[in-house]
Amino acid sequence: MIDFLFLDKNICYNCKKNEIVAHFLCKDCLKKLDYVANKFSIENYDCHAVYFYNEVMRKLIADYKFNRNTSLAKVFSSIVYDYARINNLFDCDYILPSPSSKSTLNNRGFDHIKMITDHFIDDVACEYLMDFRKIKNTQAQHNLGKEDRALNLIDAFSIEKDLTEKSVLLIDDLITTGNTAMEIIKVLEKNNVKEVIVLAITSERRIN
Numbered sequence: 001m002i003d004f005l006f007l008d009k010n011i012c013y014n015c016k017k018n019e020i021v022a023h024f025l026c027k028d029c030l031k032k033l034d035y036v037a038n039k040f041s042i043e044n045y046d047c048h049a050v051y052f053y054n055e056v057m058r059k060l061i062a063d064y065k066f067n068r069n070t071s072l073a074k075v076f077s078s079i080v081y082d083y084a085r086i087n088n089l090f091d092c093d094y095i096l097p098s099p100s101s102k103s104t105l106n107n108r109g110f111d112h113i114k115m116i117t118d119h120f121i122d123d124v125a126c127e128y129l130m131d132f133r134k135i136k137n138t139q140a141q142h143n144l145g146k147e148d149r150a151l152n153l154i155d156a157f158s159i160e161k162d163l164t165e166k167s168v169l170l171i172d173d174l175i176t177t178g179n180t181a182m183e184i185i186k187v188l189e190k191n192n193v194k195e196v197i198v199l200a201i202t203s204e205r206r207i208n
């Protein structure tokens with residue numbers, strides 16, 4: 001029994017079969033992920049996406065968010081932490097995990113991006129941007145047409161804090177059109193933010 005317990009700790013968090021190689025995943029599962037390290041911009045703001053949103057990544061995120069497989073937070077945390085550290089993205093004042101609305105939090109039972117960043121927040125020099133809230137319960141962006149996507153997000157976010165000379169690293173799981181990130185950035189701009197960089201675990205865009 002003791003041997004089994006010990007062994008479990010080294011077993012891939014996704015397939016639960018093979019030994020862990022990196023990010024709590026095995027060699028086979030890592031191979032199925034499409035590492036792109038894409039850099040692009042959304043209205044002049046630098047944006048990074050670590051993986052392409054392929055079928056395996058889609059299932060992994062769905063398992064985490066909708067099936068509440070919260071152990072996967074460690075997988076995503078390791079991915080985000082390594083990427084941000086290598087690319088010096090932690091050289092900022094604040095980290096902002098993309099916020100969920102109160103009703104999403106109540107339904108899901110956990111704050112899915114913050115659960116990822118909670119794993120490393122004590123190990124980095126920057127701190128959380130507190131009191132940034134999602135005040136409107138929006139529909140999932142990918143279920144909407146282009147115009148509805150923009151309308152859906154109007155006045156969705158809020159914070160009242162002077163961000164003059166401050167830089168923010170915004171972290172999200174998936175970047176689709178960039179509308180959500182931009183809506184968050186607009187609110188930060190209203191509070192005089194100096195710089196915002198976006199880091200997404202995965203993106204539906206693929207550059208190269």
Ligand SMILES: [Zn+2]
Pocket residue numbers: 012013014015016017018025026027028029030
């Ligand atoms: Zn595996």
